[in-house]
Amino acid sequence: MEKTVNYVAVAAVGDLREGFLTEHEVEGRAVVVAATAEGIHVYDAMCPHSDFRFGASRLRLGCEIECQMHGARFKADGTGAVTKGPAKEPLEVLDSRVVDGVVEVLVDWLI
Numbered sequence: 650m651e652k653t654v655n656y657v658a659v660a661a662v663g664d665l666r667e668g669f670l671t672e673h674e675v676e677g678r679a680v681v682v683a684a685t686a687e688g689i690h691v692y693d694a695m696c697p698h699s700d701f702r703f704g705a706s707r708l709r710l711g712c713e714i715e716c717q718m719h720g721a722r723f724k725a726d727g728t729g730a731v732t733k734g735p736a737k738e739p740l741e742v743l744d745s746r747v748v749d750g751v752v753e754v755l756v757d758w759l760i
């Protein structure tokens with residue numbers, strides 16, 4: 650079955666709190682939304698180190714996602730870059746946008 654690539658609503662911006670990570674399910678995929686002072690970005694919810702699923706949490710220093718399993722840290726600036734091991738690969742950043750106060754993510758994983 651082939652589906653059209655499309656943006657799908659994830660969360661209302663008004664429901665997000667700066668400095669926090671929230672977890673969501675979009676079209677069968679677990680994602681997390683990080684709200685920082687610089688912006689809002691969406692990531693795959695699985696830690697690239699060992700497939701631990703991130704849950705809702707406070708961002709470290711308001712700008713880093715920290716894995717609760719082994720302590721890896723990632724930039725929440727839209728790059729997902731590793732700032733502390735043991736993870737070596739960055740978080741998967743999902744294409745997202747904000748339209749009329751709603752965070753949307755590009756669903757391209759059903760194709």
Ligand code: FES
Pocket residue numbers: 696697698699700701716717718719720721734735736
């Ligand atoms: S599973 Fe995240 S750091 Fe190991």
